[in-house]
Amino acid sequence: MSAQTYKKFESAGSSDLPDKMTIYQDCMNTFNESPVSAKRCRLLISRLLRLLSSGETFPQTEATALFFSISKLFQHQNDSLRQVVYLAIKELSGISEDVLMATSSIMKDVQNGSDIVKPNAIRALTYVLDESTAFSAERLLKNAVVSKNQSVSSAALCTAYNLLPISEVTIKRFSNEAQEAIMEVKTAPMSARSEFVSKAPHITQYHALGLVYELKRNDKMALMKLIQQCSDGFVLKNQFARMELMKIVNDLIHRDTQLFAQFQQLFNVWLQDRSSLVSLETAKTITTFAIAHPRLVSPDLFATTVNVLRKLMNEFNCGAKLGAVKVVNKMAMVSPEKVAVCNPELESLLSMSNKELATFAITTLLKTSNEDNISNLIGRITEFVHKVSDDFKITVIEAIRTLSLKFPKEWKVIIKFLIDVLKNSEGAAKFKSSVVEAIIDIVAFVPQSKELALESLCDFIEDCEYNEVLVRVLHLLGKEGPSTSNPSLYVRHIFNRVVLENSIIRSAAVIALSKFALTKNDPTLKDSIVSLLNRISNDTDDEVRDRATISLKLLGSEHSFAKDLVQSKYYYDLNSLESKLTTYISTNEDSFKTPFDVSQIRKFSEDEMKAIELKHKQDRVFKSTDNDESGNRDAIAPATVSTNKRKDNDTYKGADLHEHEQDLLESKYADELSGMEEFKEFGKLINSSKVTPLTESEAEFVVRAVKHVFKDNIVLQFNITNTLVDVALDNVSVVCSAEDPENSRLEELFTLPIERLAPAGESACYVAFKKSTDTVMKGFLNTLHFTTRELNPDTHEPFEDDEGFQDEYEIDSLFLNAGDYIKSSFVGNFEATFDQLPNEEVAVYNIQEDLSLQEVIDKLVLNTSCLPLSNTQFAPTDSSSHVLKLFGKSALMGTKVALVIKMIKSSKGVALKAQCRTEDATLCADIVNNLM
C-alpha cells in the first residue's frame, strides 16, 4: 500500500474506506478479542464487505486467516452479528482455504438458530459443502424444506438447487418433500416489526417448482403430471411459480410438438392472468412456438395472444411494455400481417421517454407497414430520429435499409429520409457511414434512384468531416457517375475535393475522376479529365501524384486492358483469392519465382456480384427470425448493445462464416477437378450444382451428388461416405444408366472409381459424359457397385485370405435439369427486362401433394437456380396466391433468363402457371418443362 493511497484515506471524509491492511489488522485484532464486541465486529465486517465489493481481494493465506477468525464469532449469540458473519463467510469462501471447518458451526445454527439466522445458515451451506460432504446435510435440508416457515423452506430449496451440480443423488432423496412444498401454502413468520406486511406470499412454490423441474427434466410423464396438478384451479398462488410452470410447458412443447394442443386450456386461462408476468410469459411461449410451427397454433388462440400483447403494451409497467413489444417485433419478422393490428399501440409507444421501447416500436412498425402507410411512417420517424442517441439511430437506419429491399417502389421517400438524416442530424462517423451504406445499397438495387442519390451525396461531401465516409462516397461516384445522364456535374464536385481536402481524400478523388474519362456518352469529358489529372500530378503528396500519373498513363495507353484497370468490369471472388494467396505464400516452392496465377480465381461480373449480395441479404432476413430463439445473448435488439461480447446480427457486415463456406465450396470443386488429369481436356468448369443427397443420411453408405457442367461435357461427382465400422469398400463405382437409353444425347466416357474406402472415410467417385448438344436434360438411375472387405480389427487391414464380396446398393436417381445450366443473376428493373426478352414459353402445373406455397417457392428457386427478385421469395400468409419473379443467366452463353410464376393454392393442391422469357431459344422450353 503506497503512501499516496494511505494519505487519500486520511484526508477524505468518514465514509471513505481505510486501506486494506488496516482493515485486515483491525479485523484480526477485534475478532480475537474476548469478550467479543458485537457492535464493533459488525462495523468491521461491514467495512470488510465494502472492501471486497469494491473489487479488492486478499491473498489466500490472509483470506484463510480472516475466515478462521471470523468463524470464531460463532461463539457470540447475537443475531445481528451472526447475519453479517454469514455474509462474510459467503464472500470469503471463494478465496480462502479450509472453508469446511465452519460446517459444524453452521449446521448447529441450522438446527437451533433463531428464525432470523436459520435461513442464512442454510444458504451458507452452499459455500462450505463439496462433493464429498454434501450428503451430510441431507437430513437438515430435508427438515428445512418441510418447514412451515417460508424463508426457511425457500432457503433450503435454493441451497438444494445450488448444490445440484455436485450432489444430485443426495438432493433426489428429498424430491418428494420438494414436490409437497409446491402444493403447500407457507407464510413468512410475523416479525416483531409488524408494519411490514408481505404482499406477495408463497414464493416457496417458485423455488420448489424450479428444483422439481431440474430433478425430473428428463421424465416427460412426470412433468406432464406436475403441470396437470399445478394448472388445476388456484394451486399456484405465486406469480413467479406460474411463470416457472409456463417455462416448463414451453420446454415440453418444444420437445414434443404434439403436446401443444393439450395445453390449449391452460394457455387461454393464463393469457388472461391478473399478473402481467404470467400473461407475458404465456404470450412468449405461444409466439415462439407459433414461429417454429405455425400450423399447430389455431388462429383463435393466436388472435387472443395478439390481443393480450396489445393490452400489455398499454400497461403502465415498462417491463410489460418492453416484453410485449419484443415479442411483437419477433413475430413481425416472420409474419408481419398477423401483428399489423398492433400498429396503434406501437405508434403510441413512439412517444415514450424510454428510447429502447420507441426504437423497438419503430423497427416493428417498419416491418408491419405496407406501401400505403410507409411514407406517413417515415415522416414520424424523421421527428424521432433527431432526438435519440447514435445507437438508436443506427438501429433505425438498419431497419430502413431492409425496408428498401422490401419496397423498391418507395425508394423516393426512403432516399429523401436518408438524405435528410445525413444532412441534418448530428452523429459520429459510425452513424454517418451506416446512412451512407444504406444509400449505397439502394443505389445498387434500385437503379432508378441513382441520380437523385448521387446528387444529394455530392452536396453532402461538401461538408463532411469523416475521411472514411468521404472515401466511400467518392468511390460510389466514380463507379456510378459515368453512366448517368450528366456526368460532368459530378466531375466538378469531385475536383473540389482535390482542391480542398487532405491527401487521403485527394487520392480517392483522383481514382474516381479517372473513371469519368471513360464515359461513353460524353467524349469531350476525357480531354478535361486529362488536363485535370495533369494539374494534380504536381501535388505535394506522393500517393496522390502517383495515382494521377498512373491514371494518365493508363488513359493514354492503346491497350484495351488499360481501360479495364481504370474501370474494372468484374470482381474477384475475394474468399478464394484470399485462400489461394495464403497457400501461395505458405507453399513457396521456388522462392516466388513462379508468379501468382490470378486467372484461377473466379471472377464475377457486376450483376453476378449483386446477385450474390442480394442472396446473402435475403438469407439474412430469413435467418434473423430464428436466432432470437430462447433469447440467447446475441438477440435481435437495438444496438444499444455493442460491447465486446455481442455479435451484431442485425447489421450487414459482410458474409458470415457459413456463406464463406458455400462460396469456397464452389472454388474447391473447380480446384479439385482442374487438378485431375482426366478432366484437363474438358476445359474450364462452367457451373456446379448444389449438393443433392441420394440416400437417407442414416444409411450404411451415404451418397451425395454434385453435377458439374463443362462446355461439351458433364461430370457427375458422387461423394460416398462409408459408415460401417470394420468393413472397407474396394473399387467403389457408381453405375449411371440414363432413364431412356434410346434417345440419349449423352455418351458415357469413363468412370473414376474409388480404390479403397476405409470405415468412416469419405471419397468421391466421378462419372464423365460427353454431350452432343448444348443443354441436355436427363434422369439417371444410379447403383453403387463395390467389393466389401472385412477388416482385421487389430491392424485395420483386410484379412489376407478375404477375397471380398461383390455387392450392389441402389441409390436415388439424379436429374440433370435446366437449373444446372443457369446461374442466378440480378437485374434492377425486372418488369422492363422481362418484356424485352424475345422468346416466350408457358407451362401449367398442377401439384397434388400437400405442399405449402412457401415449400413450392423454395423448391422452384432451388430447381431453377435463379434469383428471386422484388422480395417475392416469401409466400404471403394471408393469401392463397402468389407471384414469384426469378432471374438468372445461362451459364453457357450468358444469356438472360426471366421467369414469372403465378401460383394458387386450393384444397386440391397448388396450381402453377409459369411464364418464361429468354434471350436464347434453346433454354426456354427446357426450363418451363422442368420446373418441378
Add this chain to the structure above:
Amino acid sequence: MSSLYCIEAVLILDQKGNRVYANYFAPPHVQDGEESLAGSLKRQREFELEFARRTAKSEGDLQMFSGSLVRFKRFTDVVVVVVGHASANEVLVDVVFEGIAGALELLLDSGGVDMRVVQDKFDLVCLLVDEAVDNGIVLETDPATIAARVTRPPTTDPQVSLDLDKGLLGAWGFAKSKLQERLQQGR
C-alpha cells in the same frame, strides 16, 4: 433452458459509474465459461463505466444493455441497477428491482437513498440484497418481507458484569479464570 438463475447482478453506482456496491452472481459449483461477468473484474468495470456513459441522461428505465436486461433508477447521487439475463422475463426483472429499491427505501429511512447513507449502512445494503437474490435466484421480491429479514446493527454492547458485591476475592477469581483462558489460547 428453464433455470431459476435469472439475475446477473445488483449494483449501486455513483454518477461516474464508480462502484458503491456491486454484486455479480454466477451459479455456484458450475464450471463457468468466459461468458459471465462474475468471473472478471476487468469486464465488470468496463460494463459499469459503459453503462454510466450510456445512461447518463436517463432517470430510470428498463432496457437492453450489453446483451442483458437492465433495470435502473437514479436516486439523489447514486443509481441502483438490477441486471437480468437476456432471456429473463421483462416483468420479472422489473419486479425484482421494485423489491430491492422498495426495501432500500424502507431500511435506509433517513430521508432518501444517497451515497453517504449507502456507505454508512453498508451492512444493511449487503444483507438486503442477500435476502432478495441468492446466487442469481430470485429469493424474495416483497420489499416489506425483505426488510423484515434484515437485522439492525446492535446498539449497545452487553457489558461484562463485574459484580463488585462479591468483593475482592470474586474479582480475583474472575481475573484468574480469564487469565487461564488466555493462557490456554496460547497468548
